[in-house]
Amino acid sequence: MILMKDIVRDDQEGTVLRDYAAKVSFPLTEEEQQLAKDLMEYLEISQDEELAEKYGLRAGVGLAAPQVNVSKQMAAVLVPSDDEEDDTPIFKDVIINPVIISESVQMGALTEGEGCLSVDRDIAGYVPRHDRITLKYQDVQGETHKVRLKHYPAIVCQHEIDHLHGVLFYDHINKDNPFEAPEGTVFFG
């Protein structure tokens, strides 16, 4: 299983965190299948308060392969339900070779700003992202999916896809005015 010690940090030398990750070919190797499982398992365990405590995991709703120093276009996303009636996650999948094929002009941002398991410090400021996106990706079976996402899952997927391009959340924060956001930005979370 993936532990915090396996997650590379932005202040470490010689990691792939700032590289543009390689496309993944199908069928996945055994190793790539195991990586996909491990990335998703991290999120599931980290979202269980007791288990997160037991294994010392920071909670996560997304985890990209470059964060465990594997420069491949693969990321697990697990956005839990926001409806106590129904605990079906809003979005749960391992997205491989993801491409954003369209995006809203309107921007969205988390009111609290963002963090990252690969960044050990709090960096204040809004991270403006597209509020709605159409995402094309392959799943671990190699099936292609085209999904329209908005608000929270759209933000999470954009954060993860950034990792596959060597981009970190604070690259998007306005240096002069961290709490500036484009006109019409939707804030939530």
Ligand SMILES: Cc1nc(NNC(=O)[C@H](CC2CCCC2)CN(O)CO)c(F)c(N2CCN3CCOC[C@@H]3C2)n1
């Ligand atoms: C928003 C949020 N970010 C958490 N952490 N950061 C991450 O996931 C980083 C990725 C997210 C940062 C902003 C957008 C994507 C990891 N990243 O670095 C991967 O690239 C959370 F943990 C979290 N939640 C809400 C849901 N809750 C369910 C119950 O369990 C606790 C969990 C906490 N929400």
Ligand code: NI
């Ligand atoms: Ni991150």
